[in-house]
Amino acid sequence: MVDSEDRTGIDSILAQQVAAGAGADAVADAVVAAWHEIDGALRPVLGQRGVAALYGRCVYVVATRHPWIEELRDGASTQIDFAALTSVLAGQPAGQAAAGGSELLQTLYELLASLLGPALTEQLLHNVRPHLSGGSPAQDTSS
Template sequence: MESQESQRIAAALASRAETAGQVADGMVSAWQGIEAALSPVIGQRGVAMLYKRSLYLVAPSHPWLTGMHEGVQSSIDLDALKSVFAQQHAAIAAVAGGAFLQTFCELLTSLIGASLTERLLRPVWAHFSSGPPAQDTPP
């Protein structure tokens, strides 16, 4: 079931869909916020494992994400994440990013409950969805 929060996430990514680089920057920003919010609660390795599982679950629908979950151990490789998203068409990257973040939220909710998930991630989503679109830097 898709939550209101995941709908907002997808909408925020879609609003950044002018370029794939902007979507990639938005994904990096979201994951930096997620790591900062959750690492004190479930540890950096716990965040990385949920990240890895989310990638694994979303990859069948977005084959270009296949293999991204391999090798993730105790931290998230944001450079690799940014690179793979930046190589896609903006709309495709936005849809996949929304699905990836939604899957992560659903996994986290299944572990700690909806109320705690919302409280922990509220500042991340507030910043992510209300901030200006990420800036795309030229290569």
């Protein structure tokens, strides 16, 4: 399982964007950019359908707490619909978009860590968090 520091990091990156005045569009852009990075990192290993299956599972799990994410379930088993993800996130208030988007990302980390182990998960996805924050891997986002 991904440690609480990673979860706090993902949550705090998006929360900081909202606190700085970012709207749902900016949050959606950050979350979708992260999913593009995830897709790029995992597709060579799992294939398009494998990545889509993980995404679909994340959508299914997160929709229990954020029902508006349910809209993303259509077609999620064969590919990630980045336009739909952007639209659904951007259509929410910024705080809800950040909460739902960070939960989608965190759920992926937790799912992968349970399947592959935390070390391999971190190795595969080490570039995603810096892309979310717009900073370098050494940037501290915990404060």
